[in-house]
Each structure stands twice: as C-alpha cells, then as structure tokens.
Amino acid sequence: MDQAKKAALIKDLDQQRSDLSARYRGLRGELDLAYQLRLSVKRHPKRWAAAAAGITFLGMRLLRSKKVIYKDQQKNRSLLFRTGKLVFNLARPALTTMALNYARKYAEAHLHREQENSMLGGPPQK
16 A cells, blocks of 8 residues: 555545544534523523413413302301400410519529529629
8 A cells, every 4th residue: 555545545534533523513512402402592582581481370370279268267256266365365465474574583593693694695684
C-alpha cells in the first residue's frame, strides 16, 4: 500500500469520525427532554404561561370539594349547651387570672429566692 492511498484512507477515516461525532451530538441534543423543554419554554413563553394557567384552572375546578352548609346546626344545640358556652366565655378572663396567680404562687414556693424567676435574666420578681 503506498503512502498516498494510506494518507487518503486516514483522512477519510478522520472525516467519518468527525461526522459521526457531530451526528451523535445532534442526536443527543434532540433526545435530551430537559433541554428540549427549556428551549420550548424560551421560544414560546406566552403559550406555556397560558397552558399552565388553563391546566391550573381546570385542576381547581375538577378537584375542588363541594361546600356543605349545615343550616340546622344552631337548632341542634340545646339551651343548656348554649348557656354553658356563654358562661364560660364570660368567665374566661377571670379563670385566666386565677390560673396565672396559682402558677406564680407555685413558682415562688418551689423556686429558691436566689434563682432568677425572670426569663430575661433580671432580678427575682415578687
């Protein structure tokens, strides 16, 4: 085999390799779904935004739950229950004050005077 023919074959082989490499890169780009999706969103952003809004609207319409309204709810409650609730709501501030005073007295009785009772690190409070 002479040198000219060998050089021609090497050149042809290099050309085929570069063509194969270029085709491989092109095919890989076409089959890359993430890249194709990004490219499509960049090319047609208005269409994608409209499609997303439409799908969201349809999903909300299809997946929403029906609102159930109970009209007889107040009638089912007895007079005793409603009176008890009213008394408790009126007595809540007084009950809260009594509970806080009890907690303060308990803390004063069970904590040493030298310990700080304040969360802010101040002097003991009386």
